[in-house]
Amino acid sequence: MEQVFNHVKCVQLDPLKAIRESHELVCLSRGVPLERAKSLLTADSPFQIFTYPGHAMAILPLDMWPWFAFMRRHLLAKGWRGPAVDADTVCSLRALLRERDVITVKDLPKGTGTGWNRSSQWRIAAEWLLWTGEVVSTTRNGTHREYALTGKAIPEALLRLEPSDNDCIDHLVAEVVEALGVATSDDIADYFRLRRDRVERALQAIDCPKGTVDGWIEPVWLSRRAESLARTKLDCVTPLSPFDSLVWYRPRLQRLFGKAYTLEAYKRADERAFGHYFMPILAGAEIVGRVxxxxxxxQVSIEAYEFDACLDLAVTERALHLLQAWSEAAVFESPTQHLLIAE
Incomplete structure (x- = not known):
């Protein structure tokens, strides 16, 4: 588990669950045993993490806490794009957190309405305190985040660190370059949703090596260990989450693998060209299709699948076998139709 986070730095959280939750799939695709992957957000996790808006809401190694200080300071000074926060509710929530070690949204008064409004002022206050750093979440109760006062959950040594905004951005950009190996400025900016101008300044500040890739318009920035990162097992076959950092930025997916996959979960059923959810299939160093x-x-069924022409059927069988094992479904229906062959 620790090795996964040392490489990817950031694992996006997402509520969609077709096989397993996305963060579990990210671990499984990198060889983490199923039971350990399932333990990630529990008190039994072998690795210390916190959840924060890294790439959307994400799981981050606990030692990255100080490097998001720039975002916390900005939110406290400028506010956020979320709904209005009620100051009295924030005070009441602080008092509740001082009384208890952790709380979840189940401990808060319920709201009405839809979307953010359904969250109620209590839930909005909890998220505001999380985003601004007064509260932190390191575990979940079922699917609900557990909130605790930061001083109770973050080690004192990390709390004492207060890097400047530029130091934060420099550190995060350096981490992204190491995670991606070879990346354009846009790839790097997307990873932690940083401003392009800040990324460009940081790349100069950290003296990152620069190069080109045949067929890419933009210049690229290189990890000093990019060559070792490029080594891969050519016989490896693994399904990926659509929210995996390898493919979450669709322009990079297109440049690296020549695949124009899009998530259609939020379209009406009659508007979908492929299916509700897609999982790319990585075989060696290539993405060879999706399911x-x-x-x-x-029960799990396969709505559709497509693979490159002339692909060995053994690859598809290995991919589906893994999906079945990961799903732990009582019934797993392999596809019998909707086979698409990509030219």
Whole structure:
């Protein structure tokens, strides 16, 4: 588990669950055993993390806490794009957190309405305190984040660190370059949703090596260990989450693998060209196709799948076998139709 985070730095959280939750799939695709992957956000996790808006809401190694100080300071000074925060509710929530070690949204008064409004002022206050750093979440109770006062959950040595905004950005950009190996400025900016001008300044400040890639318009920035990162097992076959850092930035997916995959979960069923959810299939150093699994409680079916022409059928069988094992579904229906062959 620790090795996964040492490499990717950031694992996006997402509520969609076709096989397993996305963060579990990221671990599974990198060889973490199923039971350990399932433990990631629990008190039994072997690795210390916190959840924060890294790339959207994400799981981050605990030692990255100080390097998001720039965002916390900005939010405290400028506010956020979320709904208005009620100051009295924030005070009440602080008092509740001082009384208890952790709370979840189940401990808060319920709201009404839809979307953010459904969250109620209590839930909005909890998220505001999380984003601004007064509260932190390191575990979950079921699917609900557990909130604790930061001083109770973050080690004192990390709390004492207060890097400047530029130091924060420099550190995060350096981490992204190491995670990606070879990346354009846009790739780097997308990883932690940083401003392009800040990324460009940081790349100069950290003296990052620069180069070109055949067929790419933009210049690229290189990890000093890019060559070792490029080594891969050519016989490896693994499905990926659509929110995996390898593919989450679709322009990079297109440049690296020549695949124009898009998530259609939020489209109406009759507007989808492929399926509700897609999982790219990585074989060696190439993405050779995708499958669209759909879960209904303890049953998983494959809505559609497509693979490159002339691909060995053994690759598809290995991919589907892994999906079945990871899903722990009582019923797993392999595809019998909707086979698409990419030219």
């Amino acid at each position: 669209a699994p759909r879960r209904n409680k303890h």
